[in-house]
Amino acid sequence: MxxxxxxxxxxxxxxxxxxxxxxxxxxxxxxxxxxxxxxxxxxxxxxxxxxxxxxxxxxxxxxxxxxxxxxxxxxxxxxxxxxxxxxxxxxxxxNPVARRVPGFAAPHGQQLDSKGLEVLSLQAGRPDLSSFPREVWGRAVRRVLAGSASESFDYAPPEGLLVLRNAVADYVSRARGVRAGAGDVVITAGYSHGLALLARTFRELGMDRVSMENPGLARHRKLVAAAGLEVSPLSVDASGADPDGVQGQVAVLTPAHQHPRGAVLAPERRMKFVEWAKDGFVVEDDYDGEFRYDQQPVGAMQALAPDRVIFAGCASKALAPGVRLGWLVVPPVLRKPLLQAMTSTGSGVSAIEQLVMADLITRGDYDRHIRKVRLEYRRRRTELAERVNTVWPHSLQGIAAGLHAMLPLESAEEERRVIDVAQYGGLSVHGLHTMGYWHTEDDSQPAALVLGYATPPPHAWRTALDRLTKVLQATNPARQDG
Incomplete structure (x- = not known):
């Protein structure tokens, strides 16, 4: 006792x-x-x-x-x-064995499997939530509340507060090579919000078709389709999206780090998209452009044609998705109809959050945080690549960048089997087929795991990596053939 x-x-x-x-x-x-x-x-x-x-x-x-x-x-x-x-x-x-409780939130939003193990997550699309700079954010909140005029807490204009638009214009120009001033920036509640507003704007302007990368995130396709636009698949290979397949008046791209394949859009293809955009628009989703580990990040495509390319960024990968802050750098011809779409939907972003974000950027705290987590994510990707090479016949696909990497598998059937084994072993992962990355369900399409190595908190990273190793060892086709 x-x-x-x-x-x-x-x-x-x-x-x-x-x-x-x-x-x-x-x-x-x-x-x-x-x-x-x-x-x-x-x-x-x-x-x-x-x-x-x-x-x-x-x-x-x-x-x-x-x-x-x-x-x-x-x-x-x-x-x-x-x-x-x-x-x-x-x-x-x-029953001495803990059973899984559907929807039960364990630490860090994880669940328990049938053996009572905490199910660790390697699902892509999220940073390490425990890395959120709480103290830095808290100090910024106190400065904002103490130093801002009372008028700052009134309804914010639909395009966002000038102080944040100035800060964002400076940041994306300096860090991503974007050509932008405060008058070009529109503040949104994250990228998904921005994409939904853009889709509504395109529809109001008479456009009816958008080309989107295949594979790509299903929820983004649904947002575009919900605005009444038809979505056409745009094939992706090791050189990024193929401009020869573009249809309609808009192309939505992830040129710096294609999600999920991890390719960089080749220079000649960038130029082809820019040439095509003379009669249309490109939405450049720069979702993790700050995170390149083997060299300097590729500059934003927007700089090649600022009157035809909409640059979209957000704080979801650098800070946390729950911050719900993003930005669009829009051509002048789209600014008025986009703001009309924002007004008609009653959408906007909290003035206090905007003031805090502006404070973080202008004081350099945002840059310092990115540099800090960049080092951690780079180390994790290196460890993941090294571990995979010891137990799997294929190496990770994609450049050394971002918060995820793709591990090729032989078939959709193998993908589902590996994911089932992982779940049984206390590890949540997803793949190209299981998460609907392909525009249409077709088991003949390539299969892969999409591994989000940034997701686990620090104390769980090594355990997650060990569990992944055991899963791959258990499902290695070469081992089974032997």
Whole structure:
């Protein structure tokens, strides 16, 4: 019996096997206490020194046990708050194995699988949410609230506050080579919001067809189709989207780092799209343009034709999707109809968030944060590539950039099988077929995992990588053939 912080009695039954180390027995006892609900979510555990003294073991034994359970998601270590039980679900009293609870949110938005393991995520499209600069953001909020005039908190104009438009124009010009002034920038609630507004604007201007990359994100196609526009597939290869297949009056591209294939749009193809855009428009989705690891990022396509290319950026990958801040750099001919679309839909962005974002950019905090997480993501991608090369017959596809990489598979059937095995092993991943990247369901299309290596929090990254390794070892076709 030990006494935890806050007066909590902690009863641990250490079932010692002659062949089992005391540390393993301690891990097992703590898991069992959490599984059965005897240790509730949020319960604070004794300090390592205190528990070691009560149990008569070395402090390092307790430290190692706590660290292992933190990595597995059973415990959460918070600076200044000690070690606490994570938000896991208790098993029924007649079944010692925790069962998955659909929709149950465990730490970092993850779930539990049928074995009681925390399901770690390698799904693409998200940064490490734990990297969000809370203290920096908080200081910016306090500065904004203390230093802004009362009028700043009135309804913001549809195009966004001038202070943020100035900051964004400076940032994208400096960091991405965009040709922009404050008058060219429109602030949105993220890229999806901006794309939906653009689609509505194109429809109001009499356009009826948009070409979108194939493979590409299904939800973006749905946003465009919801505005009444027909979507045409634009094939993608190692050189990016193929301009020879463009149809309609608009092309939506990810030229700096095609999602999901990871290709850079080849220079000759850029020029072909620019030439085509003399009679149409290109939407340049620069969703992760700041994250290039092997060389300097490719400059924005918008600079080649600022009167025909709409540059779209956002803070979702650099900060967090929940910030809901994005920006469009639009040609003059589109500015008025776009603002009319914003007004007619009643859409806009919180003035306070705009002021905070402007503060972060102008003070250099936004750049400093990007440089910090860029180093971490570059390290993770390198580790992922090295690990994959040891257990899989194919290497990662795509340039060393962004927050995801693509791992080719032999078939759609293999893709589904690997994903099922991963889920059973406590790892959530998705693929080209399972997430609807292809415009039409066709199992003859290439298959691949789309691995979001930025997604896991730092304490879970190595565990996620280890689980992926085991999944690939178990499903390696060469190993099975042998």
């Amino acid at each position: 030990t006494k935890a912080g806050g007066g909590l009695d902690l009863h641990l039954e250490l079932r010692l096997d002659p062949a089992q180390a005391i540390g393993r027995a301690l891990e097992q006892a703590l898991r069992e206490a959490i599984r059965t609900g005897r240790l509730a979510a949020g319960a604070r555990l004794p300090g390592t020194r205190s528990l070691a003294g009560d149990l008569g073991v070395a402090r390092g034994t307790v430290v190692q046990a706590y660290s292992q359970l933190v990595a597995e998601g059973w415990l959460v270590g918070r600076p200044g708050a000690g070690t606490q039980v994570a938000a896991v679900t208790a098993a029924p009293t007649n």
